[in-house]
Amino acid sequence: MESTTDATEPAVAIRGVVKVFGAGTDEALTAIDGIDLTIAPGEFVSLIGPSGCGKSTLLRLIADLLPLTGGEISVFGKSAEAGRVDQDYGMAFQSAGLFDWRTVAANIELPLELMGWSKADRRARSAEMLELVKLPEFGDRYPWQLSGGMQQRVAIARALAFRPRLLLMDEPFGALDEMTREHMQNELLAIVADLDTTVVFVTHSIPEAAFLSDRVVVLSPRPGRIHSIVDVPMQARTAELREHSEFFKTATEIREALRAVEATIPSAGAPEPSPSTGEAAE
Amino acid sequence: MTAITGRVRSAAPAIVVGIVLLGAWEGLVRLFGVQEFLLPRPSSIATALGEQWAGSADTLGTVPLREAGLNTGIIAVTGLLLGVALGVVLALVAVRFTRLGEAFTPFAVAVNATPIVALAPIFNAWFGLTSAFSNQAVVLVVVFFPVFINTVRGLTDVHPDQLELMRSYAASETTILRRVRIPNALPFFLTSLRLAAPLSVIAAIVAEYFGGPQSRIGPVITQNASFARYDAAWAAIVVASAIGLGLFILAVAIERFALPHRPTEGE
Ligand SMILES: Nc1ncnc2c1ncn2[C@@H]1O[C@H](COP(=O)(O)OP(=O)(O)OP(=O)(O)O)[C@@H](O)[C@H]1O
Ligand SMILES: [Mg+2]
Numbered sequence: 038m039e040s041t042t043d044a045t046e047p048a049v050a051i052r053g054v055v056k057v058f059g060a061g062t063d064e065a066l067t068a069i070d071g072i073d074l075t076i077a078p079g080e081f082v083s084l085i086g087p088s089g090c091g092k093s094t095l096l097r098l099i100a101d102l103l104p105l106t107g108g109e110i111s112v113f114g115k116s117a118e119a120g121r122v123d124q125d126y127g128m129a130f131q132s133a134g135l136f137d138w139r140t141v142a143a144n145i146e147l148p149l150e151l152m153g154w155s156k157a158d159r160r161a162r163s164a165e166m167l168e169l170v171k172l173p174e175f176g177d178r179y180p181w182q183l184s185g186g187m188q189q190r191v192a193i194a195r196a197l198a199f200r201p202r203l204l205l206m207d208e209p210f211g212a213l214d215e216m217t218r219e220h221m222q223n224e225l226l227a228i229v230a231d232l233d234t235t236v237v238f239v240t241h242s243i244p245e246a247a248f249l250s251d252r253v254v255v256l257s258p259r260p261g262r263i264h265s266i267v268d269v270p271m272q273a274r275t276a277e278l279r280e281h282s283e284f285f286k287t288a289t290e291i292r293e294a295l296r297a298v299e300a301t302i303p304s305a306g307a308p309e310p311s312p313s314t315g316e317a318a319e
Numbered sequence: 320m321t322a323i324t325g326r327v328r329s330a331a332p333a334i335v336v337g338i339v340l341l342g343a344w345e346g347l348v349r350l351f352g353v354q355e356f357l358l359p360r361p362s363s364i365a366t367a368l369g370e371q372w373a374g375s376a377d378t379l380g381t382v383p384l385r386e387a388g389l390n391t392g393i394i395a396v397t398g399l400l401l402g403v404a405l406g407v408v409l410a411l412v413a414v415r416f417t418r419l420g421e422a423f424t425p426f427a428v429a430v431n432a433t434p435i436v437a438l439a440p441i442f443n444a445w446f447g448l449t450s451a452f453s454n455q456a457v458v459l460v461v462v463f464f465p466v467f468i469n470t471v472r473g474l475t476d477v478h479p480d481q482l483e484l485m486r487s488y489a490a491s492e493t494t495i496l497r498r499v500r501i502p503n504a505l506p507f508f509l510t511s512l513r514l515a516a517p518l519s520v521i522a523a524i525v526a527e528y529f530g531g532p533q534s535r536i537g538p539v540i541t542q543n544a545s546f547a548r549y550d551a552a553w554a555a556i557v558v559a560s561a562i563g564l565g566l567f568i569l570a571v572a573i574e575r576f577a578l579p580h581r582p583t584e585g586e
Binding site: 097100102121122124126128130132134136138147148151152 | 484494505
């Protein structure tokens with residue numbers, strides 16, 4: 038049943054997905070209303086849109102951490118649940134979410150431990166991952182001894198430790214300063230290119246989406262729908278790209294799509310994303 | 320080496336303050352000629368402690384302090400261990416069976432705010448005046464609630480991202496309990512142990528005041544006080560304080576030992 042995946046099969050196929058929180062109650066809230074999206078293996082897709090439009094929800098649906106209300110999601114040709122049980126994806130959040138009673142190496146090894154790897158194999162892999170995220174001497178430290186950016190790199194190493202084919206990231210660099218953020222973006226691209234990982238990446242940052250992605254999916258305000266998809270021209274994603282006119286063109290295209298989307302937010306018209314929890318009277 | 324000298328140095332101010340306080344106590348009592356029955360001098364208390372410790376001097380029918388201290392210490396420690404064990408086990412049950420926990424925890428928080436030692440005479444009636452368990456039960460109940468409440472907090476106060484991460488690994492509830500909830504609860508539990516340790520001695524002595532065998536610290540204090548032997552009563556109080564302090568230091572040591580890698584929060 039398992040290895041039925043072939044090269045042409047999409048990494049993620051989302052068809053007519055609907056998510057209603059509290060369905061059937063008078064507090065029912067439609068977070069996502071009919072999303073179709075197919076993501077090819079090795080593709081880097083960003084989700085961007087106003088706060089509360091359902092980006093995190095869509096990511097959690099792909100991860101099978103939330104039940105679907107309608108539609109279907111397959112991951113490498115299997116159900117999202119099978120994808121979760123088979124550990125087809127790794128996950129990273131805005132907070133690094135490291136366990137502070139485990140050393141950095143032991144944090145990275147946790148998923149491997151749960152998968153029953155031997156100690157020697159785990160050690161070897163965590164050392165390799167630490168090398169990859171450029172923290173080779175930090176394996177024996179504890180998370181609180183690391184800076185925020187370093188912790189985030191450990192979280193990414195953990196998400197990639199078992200070489201998942203799919204990486205789901207929810208604003209992983211949101212809490213970092215601009216310099217660290219750019220540095221982490223470069224590192225992430227190098228790592229996923231190295232491991233040929235498919236990435237679904239939620240962000241609030243236009244330059245980040247423009248720099249990292251093959252495609253940028255712009256979502257409309259709640260209930261979340263796809264407003265448009267911006268294709269990013271193939272290009273070597275080096276630090277120089279950030280100063281390149283193509284990069285600015287893409288960023289402008291995303292910005293205009295977001296403007297169009299935000300213009301549809303009724304009245305109030307707060308164009309800046311705010312950490313609203315969406316309890317707006319409706 | 321440096322760690323030890325560092326520790327001595329950090330304890331030095333407390334030692335100096337202690338010596339100054341004792342000296343001031345001695346001096347003021349002498350200076351104002353305070354009656355011994357109101358407040359004996361530290362030196363008389365020390366003398367009484369020396370005489371009553373092994374029962375070498377006349378104890379007027381009270382047991383030697385060494386024996387009373389040992390008996391009360393045993394009651395406090397066994398009651399403490401039982402209460403801690405029950406608190407931890409029920410916390411695990413409450414978290415595993417969420418419904419049960421949600422019903423029981425607010426009740427436990429409410430009971431914890433009441434003076435449970437007041438139950439002592441009731442327990443004497445239930446378990447018998449001479450049974451050690453009457454007093455142990457008081458200790459057990461007093462210790463149980465803070466341990467239970469703190470441990471439940473630690474088991475449930477887990478960052479939602481960490482729980483989602485574990486579910487993304489398809490980890491079972493049992494695995495989440497073992498790998499996340501229990502290690503997360505450890506510092507909470509150890510804090511409660513630090514609270515409960517001295518509490519156990521207080522509970523044991525208050526329970527002993529309500530009757531039971533005479534060979535314990537509580538009755539030795541009341542008897543000596545009724546014979547107007549206040550220096551001896553104070554000597555018994557010193558023994559009780561030493562037990563409480565000893566258990567507290569032990570709890571702190573366990574905490575240090577079990578959590579060597581945590582950032583130290585300033586005390
Ligand atoms: N567990 C939940 N129960 C009820 N409503 C929820 C839940 N999670 C999210 N929502 C609602 O669903 C909507 C989409 O939330 P989501 O977190 O996916 O937004 P988002 O696009 O990630 O926003 P942000 O950019 O601020 O992170 C919001 O209105 C939110 O209030
Ligand atoms: Mg979000």
